[in-house]
Amino acid sequence: MSDLDPRLNAFRDDLADARLKDRVAAPRYVEGRPAGIARGIVDLRRAPDASSGLDTQLLFGERVRVFDEAGGWTWVQSETDGYVGYLESAALGPAVEQPTHRLRALRSFLYPEPNLKTPALDCLSIASPVQVVGEKNGYSEIAGGGWLYSKHLQPLTESSPDFVATALEFLGTPYLWGGRSSIGLDCSTLVQLSLACAGVNLRRDSYQQAATAGEALNGLPQEVTLERGDLVFSPGHVAIMLDAEHIVHANGFTMTVAIERLQALEKRVLEETGGKGFTGVRRIMP
Template identity: 50%
Template structure:
């Protein structure tokens, strides 16, 4: 066994059950390979326990591939293969594993329609960064594997990266802050960073403390370094994107929105709330 415990947010293990890939690293009564699945609804809450009353740790997006380790009372214990996050999701939101996605949703959100008709009643709403496979086109619409049609201009090929993640993040301005949120209907500070950089082809972990210590977040700089556009700014429990040396963009629980504000204002506020100011700068 390793001396330091594995992060349970990123490794599926409990006293009674664990991911078979962790055999020899953790103790558990039983190990399982798990089974593959895909999220088949627009968005689903990921919780620390199988209860509707439990708070949200994160969210899963349409098309994300999952590994299911346990099912009980209508809930499934899963790991998101996109960012490794582990938690409980309603079993009814899961579908069979599908072919590898070749497109992602590039609009903030888009309706999934039963037919290629703008007047058709939507089946669901798919959020930015949802992934899917296009099977054919009809006029301005794309049919996706599993059924349904999406306005094709709202999609981008999976291998096409957005060149400017700050411009991508700015598209979320005014959207509500949501603890554990990861969709364009509401998201938290680290999800905003994860989604914006993900569209640029940079894969970051889910939570701010994970991002802060991750090499994928870029070169680490001291907190007193000159800030520049695109820097990731980390405080205890919070992250923001630098717009320039003086202003930041972030999802914050203050106004409960994605906003732009002066760096000095947020740094002073966090010092009062958490006892210290900016802790780290990362430059992707």
């Protein structure tokens, strides 16, 4: 039995990613083929079943590697953060080879023509990568078809370095376990998407971020001088410091993205973990 995390490595009893050939035993290995997400927001599930648990979501324009397809479901691995799971086959299209922009508005409609009065084709969420192939009437035509309002886009050559300000744009967004969009998201997605707009790629889950994001500070929140943008971790959770006393986070207590005092979060964490409390602080370096 492999000790690899199946959420981040594509292997099953019947087949595996060919890149894992030296690490897992399988009756069949598959190279995988590239594909792209062709819908605004797509659920990635643990099994090929709409009632299966939601691990994460994929965004329009993101690339995946396809390993298997059957019964209307496709088994893929995200090239954005490595997550493996099942999505509806109809949500896939050709991979966008050269994205030029990201959606910078929280969300924006995709139109069949450069005209706001035409019925929208879809709704895209912040950080979705797109390739602009033309412009007209203040709208940008994207590869694969459709038009987005140009002022809602940001060239990939530019960024929004104040990721805390970006996180604050999500205030009031509903909390959704496994959610990864401005329609609904969880704590680690708030961090991931906010930093994506700053041009920083980050892993998906809080336990991964706790080990890889920025640099670890030598001490717990009560033991270090906290700064704006520091990431404060507790078991299964991450919050962003606004200043030395306040945080912004997506959380299951308010069921929204909200601002709270760090002290209030600490009290709940102590109660929920039997006194274990915070586990670490990491600083995103410029």
